[in-house]
Every structure is written in structure tokens, then in C-alpha cells.
Amino acid sequence: MTIDIRPIEPEDIPAIVALAKTTWLDAYAGIISSGQIDYMLAQRYARAGLETDIENPGKWLHQAFIDGMLAGFAACEICKGEFKLDKLYIHPAMQRKGAGAALVDHATALARGQGYPGMILAVNKNNARAIRAYMKYGFRVRDKVVTGIGGGFVMDDYIMEKPV
Numbered sequence: 001m002t003i004d005i006r007p008i009e010p011e012d013i014p015a016i017v018a019l020a021k022t023t024w025l026d027a028y029a030g031i032i033s034s035g036q037i038d039y040m041l042a043q044r045y046a047r048a049g050l051e052t053d054i055e056n057p058g059k060w061l062h063q064a065f066i067d068g069m070l071a072g073f074a075a076c077e078i079c080k081g082e083f084k085l086d087k088l089y090i091h092p093a094m095q096r097k098g099a100g101a102a103l104v105d106h107a108t109a110l111a112r113g114q115g116y117p118g119m120i121l122a123v124n125k126n127n128a129r130a131i132r133a134y135m136k137y138g139f140r141v142r143d144k145v146v147t148g149i150g151g152g153f154v155m156d157d158y159i160m161e162k163p164v
């Protein structure tokens with residue numbers, strides 16, 4: 001099995017939008033409402049927004065392929081002076097094959113190369129599978145935050161961090 005990591009290019013975006021939708025519906029059913037899933041997909045994973053993100057020199061969007069098939073993607077950005085893993089989504093059929101770990105390794109190298117001492121992320125407090133994965137990647141819980149995101153919705157998250 002070969003895992004390749006490549007930057008997301010404009011022509012990749014429709015496949016990334018579809019993968020995000022499938023993965024969100026699988027991961028967040030039972031954690032947040034279907035209304036909140038739809039709201040957040042529209043807010044963060046619409047084609048136009050991702051096109052803007054990949055043009056932004058302060059954001060890094062990468063995709064992982066397992067044996068040539070798209071498996072998932074990650075996005076990183078600088079947030080209040082810290083290097084943040086902002087998105088990490090692996091298609092349900094491709095999970096637990098190491099693509100998440102490979103994308104985190106790639107993000108770690110990016111953060112280190114830019115001189116950041118660590119990497120942070122936010123994860124829903126009830127997303128036990130992802131929290132288990134992040135612990136395995138070396139993240140630890142640093143904080144808890146509840147953030148309003150509009151539409152009457154909140155994100156109820158742990159902030160996790162790891163040295164890079």
C-alpha cells in the first residue's frame with residue numbers, strides 16, 4: 001500500500017467537496033444535528049471557499065491518496081500566531097489505513113519547517129474516534145472552548161496540541 005500526499009489544485013476541488021460531505025455525514029451523525037452539519041458544510045466546504053483557500057499563501061491544503069485513490073485531505077493555517085491543523089478528513093472507506101497519520105506527519109513537517117514549536121487543533125468533545133487518533137499522533141488536550149459560529153450553532157471543542 002502506498003500513501004502519497006499532494007497539494008490540492010483547483011481541478012481537485014469538486015472531489016474534495018464530495019469527500020467532505022460523505023465524511024461529515026458519517027463522522028458527525030449523532031454528535032451534531034443534521035442542520036448544523038449542513039450549515040458547517042456550506043460555511044466551510046463550498047467550492048468557492050475552498051478555491052479561495054488554496055490561493056491563500058497563509059493556508060496549506062493537501063490531499064492523501066492510497067494506491068492512487070483519493071483518501072482524504074487536510075488544511076493548515078496560522079491562527080493567532082499558532083500553527084493550526086484546521087481540517088483533517090479521511091473518507092469512511094479509507095479510514096484506519098494510515099492516511100490521517102501521513103497527513104499529520106506532513107503538517108508536522110510544515111510547522112517545523114516554518115519554525116513553529118507546536119501544532120494545535122480543535123476537535124468536538126464527543127468525536128471519540130478522532131480524539132483517539134489525535135492522542136495516537138501525540139496531541140494532548142490543552143483547553144476546552146465553546147465557540148458560536150452563527151445560525152444559532154456552537155462548536156463544543158477541545159483544543160489539542162503537540163510539539164512538532
Ligand SMILES: CC(C)(COP(=O)(O)OP(=O)(O)OC[C@H]1O[C@@H](n2cnc3c(N)ncnc32)[C@H](O)[C@@H]1OP(=O)(O)O)[C@@H](O)C(=O)NCCC(=O)NCCS
Nearest residue numbers: 027088089090095096097098099100101123129130132133
Ligand atoms: C480521525 C481520522 C482523521 C483518522 O485518520 P485515519 O486515516 O482513519 O487514521 P489512521 O490510520 O492514521 O489511524 C490512527 C488511529 O486513529 C484511531 N482510529 C481511527 N479510526 C478509528 C475508528 N473508526 N475507531 C477507533 N479508532 C480509530 C486508531 O487509534 C488508529 O490507530 P490504529 O488503527 O493503529 O488503532 C479519520 O478517521 C477521519 O477522518 N474521521 C472522520 C472525520 C473526523 O472526525 N475528522 C477529525 C475532525 S477534527
